[in-house]
Amino acid sequence: MKITSIEPYLVWGGERNYLFVVVDTDEGLRGVGEAGLTGRELAVRGAVEHFEPLLLEEDPFRTEHLWQLLFRGGFFPARHAVSAAISAVDMAL
Secondary structure: OOEEEEEEEEEEOOOOEEEEEEEEEOOOOEEEEEEOOOOOHHHHHHHHHHHHHHHOOOOOOOHHHHHHHHHHOOOOOOOOHHHHHHHHHHHHO
């Protein structure tokens, strides 16, 4: 099984914005996660979009490996908006 797409969705919930992440696989399975960082949804969406090329074709069951790749793969360790993006992707996986 391989990851085929990762899509962030901004949703207005009446009192605040929510950002959901949907991970699709080549076997038709779909996972959904939520980033819990209110007020920085556009930054989190940008981080999720940045992660997509890193995650395409990866095995969604290697969650620890993928978490380490996203958290430690950049020049600086992930914090704030990037950590919220990683959390949403991890939940969706």
